[in-house]
Amino acid sequence: MIVVENLIKKFGNKTVLNGISFRVSNGEIYGLLGPNGSGKSTTMKILVGIVKPTSGKVLVAGIDPLRDPIGVKEVVGFVPETPILYESLTPGEFFNFIGSVRNIDKEKLEERVNYLVKAFGIEEYLDQFIGTLSFGTQQKISLISALLHDPQVLVLDEAMNGLDPKSARILRELLLEFKMEGKSIVFSTHVLPLAEMICDRIGLIYKGELIVDGTIDELKEKVHEENLEDIFLKLTESKGEVENILRALKAAL
Numbered sequence: 001m002i003v004v005e006n007l008i009k010k011f012g013n014k015t016v017l018n019g020i021s022f023r024v025s026n027g028e029i030y031g032l033l034g035p036n037g038s039g040k041s042t043t044m045k046i047l048v049g050i051v052k053p054t055s056g057k058v059l060v061a062g063i064d065p066l067r068d069p070i071g072v073k074e075v076v077g078f079v080p081e082t083p084i085l086y087e088s089l090t091p092g093e094f095f096n097f098i099g100s101v102r103n104i105d106k107e108k109l110e111e112r113v114n115y116l117v118k119a120f121g122i123e124e125y126l127d128q129f130i131g132t133l134s135f136g137t138q139q140k141i142s143l144i145s146a147l148l149h150d151p152q153v154l155v156l157d158e159a160m161n162g163l164d165p166k167s168a169r170i171l172r173e174l175l176l177e178f179k180m181e182g183k184s185i186v187f188s189t190h191v192l193p194l195a196e197m198i199c200d201r202i203g204l205i206y207k208g209e210l211i212v213d214g215t216i217d218e219l220k221e222k223v224h225e226e227n228l229e230d231i232f233l234k235l236t237e238s239k240g241e242v243e244n245i246l247r248a249l250k251a252a253l
Protein backbone atom coordinates (compact mmCIF):
# COMPACT_ATOMS: atom_id res chain seq x y z
CA MET A 1 0.00 0.00 0.00
CA ILE A 2 1.21 3.48 -0.86
CA VAL A 3 -0.25 6.65 0.63
CA VAL A 4 0.70 10.11 -0.66
CA GLU A 5 -1.02 13.10 0.89
CA ASN A 6 -0.57 16.74 -0.03
CA LEU A 7 2.99 16.19 -1.25
CA ILE A 8 4.93 19.37 -1.92
CA LYS A 9 8.43 19.56 -3.36
CA LYS A 10 10.35 22.73 -3.98
CA PHE A 11 13.78 22.99 -5.57
CA GLY A 12 14.96 26.41 -4.39
CA ASN A 13 12.02 28.70 -5.01
CA LYS A 14 10.61 26.51 -7.79
CA THR A 15 7.59 24.42 -6.77
CA VAL A 16 7.78 21.14 -8.67
CA LEU A 17 5.05 19.22 -6.82
CA ASN A 18 2.16 21.27 -5.55
CA GLY A 19 0.01 19.19 -3.19
CA ILE A 20 -0.14 15.75 -4.80
CA SER A 21 -2.32 13.06 -3.18
CA PHE A 22 -2.98 9.48 -4.29
CA ARG A 23 -3.17 5.94 -2.94
CA VAL A 24 -2.09 2.63 -4.41
CA SER A 25 -3.61 -0.50 -2.87
CA ASN A 26 -2.00 -3.90 -2.63
CA GLY A 27 -2.50 -5.78 -5.88
CA GLU A 28 -2.87 -2.60 -7.90
CA ILE A 29 -0.92 -1.09 -10.80
CA TYR A 30 -1.07 2.70 -10.68
CA GLY A 31 -0.04 4.57 -13.82
CA LEU A 32 1.64 7.91 -13.17
CA LEU A 33 1.33 9.89 -16.39
CA GLY A 34 2.14 13.44 -17.40
CA PRO A 35 4.03 15.57 -19.91
CA ASN A 36 7.82 15.97 -19.71
CA GLY A 37 8.86 17.84 -16.60
CA SER A 38 5.49 17.50 -14.87
CA GLY A 39 6.95 15.83 -11.75
CA LYS A 40 6.58 12.05 -12.20
CA SER A 41 10.23 11.13 -11.54
CA THR A 42 10.42 13.51 -8.59
CA THR A 43 7.33 11.86 -7.05
CA MET A 44 8.85 8.42 -7.58
CA LYS A 45 12.21 9.41 -6.11
CA ILE A 46 10.39 10.70 -3.01
CA LEU A 47 8.54 7.36 -2.71
CA VAL A 48 11.80 5.42 -2.69
CA GLY A 49 13.58 7.78 -0.28
CA ILE A 50 16.20 9.32 -2.57
CA VAL A 51 14.63 12.80 -2.71
CA LYS A 52 13.28 14.51 0.41
CA PRO A 53 9.86 16.11 0.15
CA THR A 54 9.40 19.70 1.29
CA SER A 55 6.18 18.71 3.08
CA GLY A 56 3.35 16.19 2.94
CA LYS A 57 2.74 12.63 4.07
CA VAL A 58 4.21 9.59 2.32
CA LEU A 59 3.86 6.00 3.48
CA VAL A 60 5.21 3.06 1.48
CA ALA A 61 4.17 -0.31 2.92
CA GLY A 62 3.70 1.53 6.21
CA ILE A 63 7.17 3.14 6.10
CA ASP A 64 7.80 6.89 5.92
CA PRO A 65 10.74 7.24 3.48
CA LEU A 66 11.78 10.54 5.10
CA ARG A 67 12.10 8.96 8.56
CA ASP A 68 13.39 5.58 7.41
CA PRO A 69 15.13 5.91 4.01
CA ILE A 70 16.98 2.59 4.55
CA GLY A 71 13.87 0.68 5.66
CA VAL A 72 11.91 1.83 2.62
CA LYS A 73 14.62 0.52 0.28
CA GLU A 74 14.14 -2.95 1.78
CA VAL A 75 10.49 -3.10 0.72
CA VAL A 76 10.77 -1.29 -2.61
CA GLY A 77 12.20 -2.24 -5.97
CA PHE A 78 13.04 0.91 -7.95
CA VAL A 79 13.84 1.15 -11.63
CA PRO A 80 15.06 4.68 -12.39
CA GLU A 81 14.49 6.35 -15.75
CA THR A 82 18.17 5.87 -16.63
CA PRO A 83 19.86 2.68 -15.40
CA ILE A 84 22.37 3.26 -12.60
CA LEU A 85 24.85 0.39 -12.89
CA TYR A 86 28.57 -0.34 -12.40
CA GLU A 87 29.94 -0.39 -15.92
CA SER A 88 33.13 -2.26 -15.00
CA LEU A 89 31.26 -5.18 -13.42
CA THR A 90 29.67 -8.03 -15.33
CA PRO A 91 25.91 -8.58 -14.78
CA GLY A 92 26.76 -11.72 -12.76
CA GLU A 93 29.06 -9.72 -10.45
CA PHE A 94 26.52 -6.90 -10.20
CA PHE A 95 23.71 -9.26 -9.14
CA ASN A 96 26.00 -10.79 -6.49
CA PHE A 97 26.84 -7.29 -5.27
CA ILE A 98 23.15 -6.40 -5.00
CA GLY A 99 22.51 -9.72 -3.25
CA SER A 100 25.15 -8.98 -0.61
CA VAL A 101 24.04 -5.36 -0.07
CA ARG A 102 20.45 -6.57 0.30
CA ASN A 103 21.45 -9.54 2.44
CA ILE A 104 19.68 -12.01 0.18
CA ASP A 105 20.20 -15.66 1.04
CA LYS A 106 22.71 -17.21 -1.44
CA GLU A 107 20.38 -19.97 -2.64
CA LYS A 108 17.43 -17.61 -3.00
CA LEU A 109 19.61 -15.13 -4.91
CA GLU A 110 20.80 -17.83 -7.31
CA GLU A 111 17.23 -18.99 -7.88
CA ARG A 112 15.93 -15.41 -8.52
CA VAL A 113 18.87 -14.52 -10.79
CA ASN A 114 18.41 -17.71 -12.86
CA TYR A 115 14.67 -17.15 -13.18
CA LEU A 116 14.90 -13.46 -14.14
CA VAL A 117 17.97 -13.81 -16.39
CA LYS A 118 16.16 -16.53 -18.31
CA ALA A 119 12.90 -14.52 -18.40
CA PHE A 120 14.67 -11.51 -19.96
CA GLY A 121 16.95 -13.67 -22.14
CA ILE A 122 20.31 -12.18 -21.08
CA GLU A 123 22.16 -15.46 -20.34
CA GLU A 124 24.75 -14.78 -23.04
CA TYR A 125 25.77 -11.41 -21.53
CA LEU A 126 26.42 -12.54 -17.96
CA ASP A 127 30.21 -12.43 -18.33
CA GLN A 128 30.55 -9.20 -20.31
CA PHE A 129 31.24 -5.80 -18.75
CA ILE A 130 27.98 -3.91 -18.27
CA GLY A 131 29.51 -0.84 -19.93
CA THR A 132 29.83 -2.76 -23.21
CA LEU A 133 26.16 -3.83 -23.31
CA SER A 134 23.35 -2.18 -25.28
CA PHE A 135 20.92 0.25 -23.60
CA GLY A 136 18.09 -2.31 -23.69
CA THR A 137 20.27 -5.00 -22.07
CA GLN A 138 21.36 -2.51 -19.38
CA GLN A 139 17.70 -1.71 -18.78
CA LYS A 140 17.00 -5.43 -18.27
CA ILE A 141 19.89 -5.60 -15.76
CA SER A 142 18.41 -2.61 -13.93
CA LEU A 143 15.01 -4.33 -13.85
CA ILE A 144 16.40 -7.66 -12.65
CA SER A 145 18.43 -5.98 -9.89
CA ALA A 146 15.27 -4.19 -8.68
CA LEU A 147 13.39 -7.49 -8.48
CA LEU A 148 16.03 -9.67 -6.80
CA HIS A 149 14.83 -9.13 -3.22
CA ASP A 150 11.21 -9.85 -4.22
CA PRO A 151 9.99 -6.41 -3.09
CA GLN A 152 6.48 -5.75 -1.85
CA VAL A 153 6.30 -2.44 -3.75
CA LEU A 154 7.58 -1.65 -7.24
CA VAL A 155 8.32 1.85 -8.50
CA LEU A 156 9.08 1.75 -12.21
CA ASP A 157 10.07 4.96 -13.98
CA GLU A 158 9.63 4.41 -17.72
CA ALA A 159 10.84 0.85 -17.23
CA MET A 160 9.75 -0.30 -20.69
CA ASN A 161 12.24 2.11 -22.30
CA GLY A 162 14.58 0.33 -24.66
CA LEU A 163 12.98 -3.09 -24.25
CA ASP A 164 12.33 -5.08 -27.43
CA PRO A 165 8.74 -6.31 -27.96
CA LYS A 166 9.46 -9.76 -26.47
CA SER A 167 11.03 -8.36 -23.29
CA ALA A 168 8.30 -5.72 -23.01
CA ARG A 169 5.69 -8.50 -23.16
CA ILE A 170 7.58 -10.48 -20.52
CA LEU A 171 7.77 -7.46 -18.22
CA ARG A 172 4.05 -6.88 -18.73
CA GLU A 173 3.29 -10.48 -17.78
CA LEU A 174 5.62 -10.27 -14.77
CA LEU A 175 3.87 -7.11 -13.58
CA LEU A 176 0.48 -8.81 -13.84
CA GLU A 177 1.89 -11.75 -11.85
CA PHE A 178 3.27 -9.38 -9.18
CA LYS A 179 -0.11 -7.67 -9.01
CA MET A 180 -1.78 -11.07 -8.44
CA GLU A 181 0.70 -11.65 -5.59
CA GLY A 182 -0.63 -8.45 -3.98
CA LYS A 183 2.26 -6.11 -4.68
CA SER A 184 1.66 -2.36 -5.17
CA ILE A 185 3.11 -1.04 -8.41
CA VAL A 186 3.63 2.57 -9.53
CA PHE A 187 4.40 2.72 -13.20
CA SER A 188 5.23 5.79 -15.30
CA THR A 189 5.20 5.75 -19.08
CA HIS A 190 4.63 7.99 -22.08
CA VAL A 191 3.22 5.01 -23.99
CA LEU A 192 -0.46 5.58 -23.33
CA PRO A 193 -1.85 2.39 -24.96
CA LEU A 194 0.47 0.44 -22.64
CA ALA A 195 -0.83 2.33 -19.60
CA GLU A 196 -4.36 1.65 -20.80
CA MET A 197 -3.54 -2.04 -21.08
CA ILE A 198 -1.95 -2.69 -17.70
CA CYS A 199 -2.90 0.05 -15.21
CA ASP A 200 -5.82 -0.40 -12.84
CA ARG A 201 -5.88 3.31 -12.13
CA ILE A 202 -4.23 6.36 -13.61
CA GLY A 203 -3.02 9.58 -12.02
CA LEU A 204 -2.28 12.42 -14.41
CA ILE A 205 0.25 15.01 -13.21
CA TYR A 206 0.32 18.35 -14.95
CA LYS A 207 2.56 21.22 -13.86
CA GLY A 208 3.12 19.58 -10.49
CA GLU A 209 -0.55 18.93 -9.74
CA LEU A 210 -2.48 15.67 -9.93
CA ILE A 211 -5.29 16.87 -12.15
CA VAL A 212 -7.20 13.60 -12.39
CA ASP A 213 -7.12 10.18 -10.76
CA GLY A 214 -9.26 7.12 -11.44
CA THR A 215 -9.82 4.00 -13.52
CA ILE A 216 -9.65 4.36 -17.31
CA ASP A 217 -13.44 4.02 -17.47
CA GLU A 218 -13.89 6.75 -14.84
CA LEU A 219 -11.53 9.03 -16.76
CA LYS A 220 -13.35 8.39 -20.06
CA GLU A 221 -16.65 9.26 -18.45
CA LYS A 222 -15.32 12.33 -16.65
CA VAL A 223 -13.46 13.79 -19.62
CA HIS A 224 -15.84 12.64 -22.38
CA GLU A 225 -13.08 11.12 -24.50
CA GLU A 226 -12.78 7.62 -25.93
CA ASN A 227 -9.17 6.76 -25.17
CA LEU A 228 -6.33 7.67 -22.84
CA GLU A 229 -4.39 9.60 -25.49
CA ASP A 230 -7.32 11.98 -26.10
CA ILE A 231 -7.93 12.25 -22.34
CA PHE A 232 -4.25 13.12 -21.84
CA LEU A 233 -4.16 15.69 -24.65
CA LYS A 234 -7.41 17.32 -23.54
CA LEU A 235 -6.42 17.61 -19.88
CA THR A 236 -2.93 18.88 -20.61
CA GLU A 237 -4.40 21.50 -22.92
CA SER A 238 -2.44 20.02 -25.83
CA LYS A 239 -5.32 18.78 -27.99
CA GLY A 240 -6.08 22.04 -29.80
CA GLU A 241 -2.36 22.78 -30.06
CA VAL A 242 -1.62 19.40 -31.71
CA GLU A 243 -4.51 19.93 -34.12
CA ASN A 244 -3.23 23.42 -35.06
CA ILE A 245 0.29 22.09 -35.64
CA LEU A 246 -1.02 19.26 -37.83
CA ARG A 247 -3.20 21.69 -39.80
CA ALA A 248 -0.19 24.01 -40.35
CA LEU A 249 1.98 21.02 -41.38
CA LYS A 250 -0.62 19.83 -43.90
CA ALA A 251 -0.89 23.34 -45.36
CA ALA A 252 2.88 23.62 -45.65
CA LEU A 253 3.39 20.23 -47.37
Ligand SMILES: Nc1ncnc2c1ncn2[C@@H]1O[C@H](COP(=O)(O)OP(=O)(O)OP(=O)(O)O)[C@@H](O)[C@H]1O
Binds near residue numbers: 034035036037040043
Ligand atom coordinates in the same frame (compact mmCIF):
# COMPACT_ATOMS: atom_id res chain seq x y z
N1 LIG B 1 17.43 18.11 -8.53
C1 LIG B 1 16.69 19.02 -9.15
N2 LIG B 1 16.95 20.33 -9.02
C2 LIG B 1 16.18 21.27 -9.63
N3 LIG B 1 15.10 20.99 -10.38
C3 LIG B 1 14.79 19.70 -10.53
C4 LIG B 1 15.56 18.64 -9.93
N4 LIG B 1 14.99 17.45 -10.25
C5 LIG B 1 13.92 17.75 -11.02
N5 LIG B 1 13.80 19.08 -11.19
C6 LIG B 1 12.76 19.78 -11.95
O1 LIG B 1 11.50 19.27 -11.53
C7 LIG B 1 10.59 19.26 -12.63
C8 LIG B 1 9.96 17.89 -12.72
O2 LIG B 1 10.95 16.97 -13.15
P1 LIG B 1 10.67 15.42 -13.23
O3 LIG B 1 11.96 14.78 -13.63
O4 LIG B 1 10.03 14.97 -11.98
O5 LIG B 1 9.62 15.36 -14.43
P2 LIG B 1 9.02 14.12 -15.20
O6 LIG B 1 7.55 14.26 -15.18
O7 LIG B 1 9.57 12.84 -14.67
O8 LIG B 1 9.55 14.38 -16.69
P3 LIG B 1 9.93 13.39 -17.90
O9 LIG B 1 8.64 12.88 -18.48
O10 LIG B 1 10.64 14.31 -18.87
O11 LIG B 1 10.84 12.31 -17.37
C9 LIG B 1 11.38 19.69 -13.85
O12 LIG B 1 11.13 21.06 -14.09
C10 LIG B 1 12.82 19.48 -13.43
O13 LIG B 1 13.69 20.36 -14.10
